[in-house]
Amino acid sequence: MNEQDEKMLGKALGRAVEAQPVRETRFEESRLAAELTHPGGFGFPLFRFAAAAAVVVLVLGAAYVAQQRTLQGPGATPTPTQSAPAVVTSPTPIPSPTGTPLPGHLNHSVVYCARNGAPPFALDVSGITGASPETRIQQRLEALQALRPLGPTEDGPCPMGFPSSARIARVVVNGDLAQVDYTVPGDDWQHDAMSQYDPLIAEIVFTASEEPGIRQVWITQNGGQAAQVRAGRVGGGLTPGFLIKSADAREDVLGYAVTADSSFSVDGNTGNVSATRWSVDDVAPGVARYVIELAGVAAEPKVNVTATRNNEAANPDLGKWVIAITLEAGGATASGTTVIDKTPLRSISIAHGIGNPVSVTLIQLGLDDLRPWRVGYLANPTRLVIDIGAPTSTVAANLVGYKAEVSGKTIHVTGAARAFEAHVSWRIKDSSGRQIAAGGIQGSIGTSPLWGIFDTTITAPQNYSGDASLELFLVSAKDGSDTNLVSMAIQLR
Known part of the structure; x- marks a missing residue:
């Protein structure tokens, strides 16, 4: 057991002991009550003397502190300073010296590949041997940009690849911040980002912050300019794209509509x-x-x-x-x-x-x-x-849908919910939005801080085939309204 585990175990044991019932002595049975009832005893004058002495010490101490404050004047509060990210002035390539392995046993020779409906995942690469954080970050980003997007009939571990012609030019590390500057010919990334949740941005942020100690990544382009991830229009010009104005942590680019509890x-x-x-x-x-x-x-x-x-x-x-x-x-x-x-x-x-x-x-x-x-x-x-975690589009505050797998007219649905009496409602809508079926699911527990798990099958109408959606939701015990709605695309055959 390491020192950190010992500290955490000590705190946990302390909390557990504090939670145990304590035997208390009633006041009328205490020694103090007895002395107050019989003031003629030896202990009472001594008690009064000790109390008086304590009062004198407190008064003298307060007077001394007040005098010192008067002599010194009010203390000045330092003004906090905020260091701006370092600005790249020139896209100078960084050499790749051989360094010693990073501490610990985790594999940091990885890049992160984007995927639909979930955050990026790690993919093993080779050649991450730099002697400095800047060099290792650049090596990872170079390995990332070497992943080409796969065609519709191709198979591989990272179908999206790195869908851009931008190339990493320089990395600057300042504390827990890494600024990564890309060379972008004609300001055309050949990729049109719509928000900070864009998969290309997520790939860069996750890959650059794989370096231990790096929590934020600031993406710039062409010598330190604000990066505007956009693509060329058909017929000329550039799309508006997405302007990156500040550094992002991994949590900023996950794409969830809800935040994690602490x-x-x-x-x-x-x-x-x-x-x-x-x-x-x-x-x-x-x-x-x-x-x-x-x-x-x-x-x-x-x-x-x-x-x-x-x-x-x-x-x-x-x-x-x-x-x-x-x-x-x-x-x-x-x-x-x-x-x-x-x-x-x-x-x-x-x-x-x-x-x-x-x-x-x-x-x-x-x-x-x-x-x-x-x-x-x-x-x-x-x-x-x-x-x-969960699929990024099917998470609400008290309900999450994990999977909706279809076999003919049978739908295998899994998820979790914090629901009144463990009841989760569902309905199926056809491609026009018309409701064609509805029902309910029971979770493993309800009306509890714990989430109820559900894993069940439901049956769709036999007279409908084609694109549809399965909606899961909770019904408010207060007014009967739909809450925590999530929708999962399905295809009925």
């Missing part, structure tokens, strides 16, 4: 961790699922979850962010760190602390970014399900 807790029952398992992209593209199976817990388990930025210098095996799961439970699972390196899950660290009166299991999930996450519940056996 914490979650349930004051439930305690037990023992009997097993854990994980998956990436099985639930849905861009989703990491971590399941904790608990023995001796028949209802909602007691759990505390926090999401924090990771200090990559101190904890190089935990990625950019950490979701820490604290359970008041013993554990049969082995302690230690396992490297995963599948976007967004970089590693899993497990530590057990044996305490009196409680034991604690601390599980840390090292992540590439902080995308929306949720804590779900499944029974028989009792399981906590931590899902990180």
